[in-house]
Amino acid sequence: xxxxxxxxxxxxxxxxxxxxxxxxxxxxxxxxxxxxxxxxxxxxxxxxxxxxxxxxxxxxxxxxxxxxxxxxxxxxxxxxxxxxxxxxxxxxxxxxxxxxxxxxxxxxxxxxxxxxxxxxxxxxxxxxxxxxxxxxxxxxxxxxxxxxxxxxxxxxxxxxxxxxxxxxxxxxxxxxxxxxxxxxxxxxxxxxxxxxxxxxxxxxxxxxxxxxxxxxxxxxxxxxxxxxxxxxxxxxxxxxxxxxxxxxxxxxxxxxxxxxxxxxxxxxxxxxxxxxxxxxxxxxxxxxxxxxxxxxxxxxxxxxxxxxxxxxx
Numbered sequence: 001x002x003x004x005x006x007x008x009x010x011x012x013x014x015x016x017x018x019x020x021x022x023x024x025x026x027x028x029x030x031x032x033x034x035x036x037x038x039x040x041x042x043x044x045x046x047x048x049x050x051x052x053x054x055x056x057x058x059x060x061x062x063x064x065x066x067x068x069x070x071x072x073x074x075x076x077x078x079x080x081x082x083x084x085x086x087x088x089x090x091x092x093x094x095x096x097x098x099x100x101x102x103x104x105x106x107x108x109x110x111x112x113x114x115x116x117x118x119x120x121x122x123x124x125x126x127x128x129x130x131x132x133x134x135x136x137x138x139x140x141x142x143x144x145x146x147x148x149x150x151x152x153x154x155x156x157x158x159x160x161x162x163x164x165x166x167x168x169x170x171x172x173x174x175x176x177x178x179x180x181x182x183x184x185x186x187x188x189x190x191x192x193x194x195x196x197x198x199x200x201x202x203x204x205x206x207x208x209x210x211x212x213x214x215x216x217x218x219x220x221x222x223x224x225x226x227x228x229x230x231x232x233x234x235x236x237x238x239x240x241x242x243x244x245x246x247x248x249x250x251x252x253x254x255x256x257x258x259x260x261x262x263x264x265x266x267x268x269x270x271x272x273x274x275x276x277x278x279x280x281x282x283x284x285x286x287x288x289x290x291x292x293x294x295x296x297x298x299x300x301x302x303x304x305x306x307x308x309x310x311x312x313x
Contacts, residue, residue, distance in 0.1 A: 004047040005034040005083040005121060006059065008093065010103060015125065016093055018054070019100040020115065025074070029115045030102075032083060033093075043082060054102075055093040063088045064273055068124040069302070070281045072117035083121045107188060111226045117281070123249045124283045128159035129168075129295040129305030131285050132312035140168050140222070147179055149313065150191075154183045162210050164194040174199045181206050190229050197223045204228070211248070213239050222247035235265075240280040248282060252307050255288025270301045277302040 008016040017030040027301040035050035037043060044061035051057055063086055095101050105127040114122060121239045132153065138146060150161060161184075165173050177191055177199065184191045185206040193199050200209040201224065208229035211219070216232045216239060223246075224230050232243035232251045243251045253276060258267045267288070268276075277284040281305035290298070291311040298306045 001077070001079040002037045002043065003034060003079050003081050004037065004050060005032040005081055005118070006042055006047055006051045006064075007032050007083055007085040007121065007125065008057075009020055009085060009087050012103075012105075014103040014105050015109075016055075017102050017104060017109070017114075018095070019102075021097075021099050026115045030113050031115045031118045032121055036079075039167060046152060047084060054095075054097050054099075055091075055294065056096050057089045057091040057093050059086055059089045061210075062073075068121055068283060068304075069278055070117055070120045071279060072281050074117075079117065081117045081121070083124070085125075114193050120282045123302060127250055127304050129285055129299065130158070130292050130312065131160045131162070131305065131307035132158055133162040133309045134164050135309050135313070136164060136166050137168065138165055140165075140172055143168075143172060147176060150176070150180050153313070154180065154189050156186045157187070159187075159189045160192070161189070164191045164210075166194075170196060170199065174203065177203055177207055192229065192231060200224055200228055208249075210252075213242075216242040216246060216248070219246045234284075237276045237279060239280075240276060240284065244281045250283040250285065250304060251280065252285045252287040253277060254286075256286045257289025259288050270297075273303070274301040 004058045007120055018033045019030050020026050033054050034047060037046040048059055051059055064084040067083040068086045072079055072081060106122060109122055111122055134309060153161060159203055161283040163173055163177055180191055181203060190208055192208045194210050197209050200207050205227055210231040211226060214235050222230055231247045232248045234240045234243055234251045234253050240251055253273060255265050256268050256273050273286060285304045285305055286298040287307040290306040290308040295305045
C-alpha cells in the first residue's frame with residue numbers, strides 16, 4: 001500500500017501533526033497528514049487530494065521536496081510511506097475529518113507519541129545533512145585542541161558530531177563529551193559517542209551513541225531512551241534492517257566510494273547505495289569518500305546527507 005504524507009512546516013519551523021481517531025488502527029497516536037493512493041492515482045495527485053480532504057488546503061506538488069520514503073510493516077500489512085515537505089500552501093489547515101491537530105517543533109516531539117512508521121519522518125526532519133566524525137589518529141594529548149575544534153564547530157552550526165577517539169581512554173572521551181554537552185544543548189545539536197552505550201547513559205540529554213555493526217547484531221532492543229539518539233554503522237541491507245529492528249534513529253552506509261583508510265573494502269557506488277537506502281526504514285547517511293559538497297548529490301540518491309572525517313573539519 002502506497003501512502004503519501006505531507007510534512008507542512010510553518011514560518012516558525014513547526015510541523016503539523018494529526019491524531020488518529022478512535023476506531024482506527026493505531027488510534028490515539030499522531031502522524032503526518034495524508035493517505036493512501038486510490039487505484040491508478042499518481043502519488044502527487046493523491047497528496048493534493050488527501051490534504052484538501054483532510055485539512056481544506058491546496059498544495060502545489062512543485063512547491064514540495066521529497067523528504068524520506070519509509071517501507072514499513074504493521075503485522076501482515078505492508079506499506080510505503082512517501083513523505084514530502086512543504087513550506088507553502090493555500091488556505092489554513094483545519095480538521096475536516098474529526099482528528100485533533102497540533103503544530104509543534106520537531107525537536108519537541110516525543111517519538112513515542114507517533115505511529116511507528118512516522119518516526120523515521122520525524123528523525124529525517126531533525127537531522128542535518130552533514131555528519132562530522134573526528135579523526136581516529138588523534139592522540140590523548142590533543143584533547144584541548146579537539147575541545148576547541150568541536151565547540152567551534154557547534155557554534156558554527158554543526159548539528160551532528162561523533163566523538164571517535166580510539167586512542168583515548170574511554171573516560172577521557174566521556175570527559176570531553178561532558179565538556180561540550182552544554183554547547184550542544186544550547187545549539188540544538190547532538191554529540192554521539194562511538195560504541196560507548198554506558199557513557200551515553202551516564203551523560204544523558206544531548207549525548208547519543210553510534211554503534212558498530214557487531215553491536216547492532218548483538219542488541220535486541222534500543223539501548224537508549226528516545227531523547228538520546230542512536231545510530232548504527234552499516235555496510236549492507238541486512239545491517240540496515242538490524243538498525244531498524246532495534247529502533248535506531250539513523251545509520252551510515254559505507255563505503256560509497258573508495259577510501260584510503262579502507263582500501264580493501266569494495267565501494268558500493270551510488271546506485272547500490274540508493275537501492276539499500278530506499279529499502280531502509282530510517283534516514284541513511286552516505287559514508288566513505290564523501291565531502292560536505294556532495295550532500296546534494298547524496299540527497300538525490302535517497303540519503304539524509306553525507307558523513308565523513310577529513311573533509312568535514
